Amino acid sequence: MTVEIEIRNLFKKYPNGTEALKGVSLDIGRGQFFTLLGPNGAGKSTLVKVMTTLISKDSGSFSISGMNPESNPAKIQHFIGVASQENEIDPTEKVENLLVFQGRLFGLSKAEATKRANELIELFQLSSERNKKASALSGGNKRRLHCALALVHRPQILFLDEPTVGMDPLARANFWDIITMLNRSQGVTVFLTTQYLDEADKHASEMALIVGGEIHFAGSIASFKKMVNPDGDLSLDDSYLKYIKSLNNNSISNNNEE
Ligand SMILES: Nc1ncnc2c1ncn2[C@@H]1O[C@H](COP(=O)(O)OP(=O)(O)OP(=O)(O)O)[C@@H](O)[C@H]1O
Numbered sequence: 315m316t317v318e319i320e321i322r323n324l325f326k327k328y329p330n331g332t333e334a335l336k337g338v339s340l341d342i343g344r345g346q347f348f349t350l351l352g353p354n355g356a357g358k359s360t361l362v363k364v365m366t367t368l369i370s371k372d373s374g375s376f377s378i379s380g381m382n383p384e385s386n387p388a389k390i391q392h393f394i395g396v397a398s399q400e401n402e403i404d405p406t407e408k409v410e411n412l413l414v415f416q417g418r419l420f421g422l423s424k425a426e427a428t429k430r431a432n433e434l435i436e437l438f439q440l441s442s443e444r445n446k447k448a449s450a451l452s453g454g455n456k457r458r459l460h461c462a463l464a465l466v467h468r469p470q471i472l473f474l475d476e477p478t479v480g481m482d483p484l485a486r487a488n489f490w491d492i493i494t495m496l497n498r499s500q501g502v503t504v505f506l507t508t509q510y511l512d513e514a515d516k517h518a519s520e521m522a523l524i525v526g527g528e529i530h531f532a533g534s535i536a537s538f539k540k541m542v543n544p545d546g547d548l549s550l551d552d553s554y555l556k557y558i559k560s561l562n563n564n565s566i567s568n569n570n571e572e
């Protein structure tokens with residue numbers, strides 16, 4: 315396995331004192347479909363934000379495609395696409411323009427950027443929304459736009475932080491068709507966080523479980539199921555529930571009490 319994303323002993327404490335990451339280490343292989351699972355407040359988005367250089371770590375190290383993202387953030391942006399839980403987009407701008415601007419930002423000519431915007435509008439079934447301002451989109455269509463924006467520059471690594479929240483079933487199926495196609499036929503590495511464990515079960519092969527900023531498990535989804543239930547055949551959803559319920563819940567409820 316060629317390691318695409320290497321994370322070593324990562325710590326992150328927010329200014330208010332919340333320790334969101336407490337020594338996270340992970341290896342994610344090139345071309346893997348990886349999913350990071352964990353309860354609300356476990357540290358998933360924090361890890362995504364650190365790795366995509368939206369926020370800085372306190373200590374530890376990480377590399378993407380052998381590069382240190384913090385020492386070369388501009389270069390790394392060409393390799394990664396990010397659909398985050400709180401993507402910042404200009405609400406007053408139209409869907410089509412946002413996609414074109416994104417392409418221009420990544421060095422495409424006006425004509426190339428327009429072509430790419432049209433492709434993505436088609437792919438994400440946003441034709442009827444193309445002239446609407448981002449602020450006028452429904453929640454699910456906004457998620458589609460975020461995902462389309464993440465793909466404009468054809469990244470080799472995709473960070474998807476709860477990408478399908480609010481999408482209708484058809485949009486969701488369409489979205490997974492796009493992502494699995496990119497993963498299987500173009501070898502795009504996928505780093506997904508989701509609370510929809512059926513989606514993770516269906517599409518990902520590798521996983522990690524984070525609870526209270528600490529990695530509890532890292533390995534294949536099949537081996538997680540086996541660890542939780544050696545004799546049976548539980549879904550990922552049931553295996554996850556069984557594991558989380560078996561934990562002493564103090565650390566989780568502490569995180570939620572603030
Ligand atoms: N900007 C911030 N300032 C202070 N604390 C924060 C900040 N962002 C997140 N946290 C805290 O850090 C911890 C991890 O949050 P994070 O958003 O990474 O969790 P998550 O696993 O993505 O949760 P969810 O499933 O709800 O998206 C939580 O305790 C959260 O309250």
Ligand SMILES: [Mg+2]
Pocket residue numbers: 358359360399475
């Ligand atoms: Mg999150």
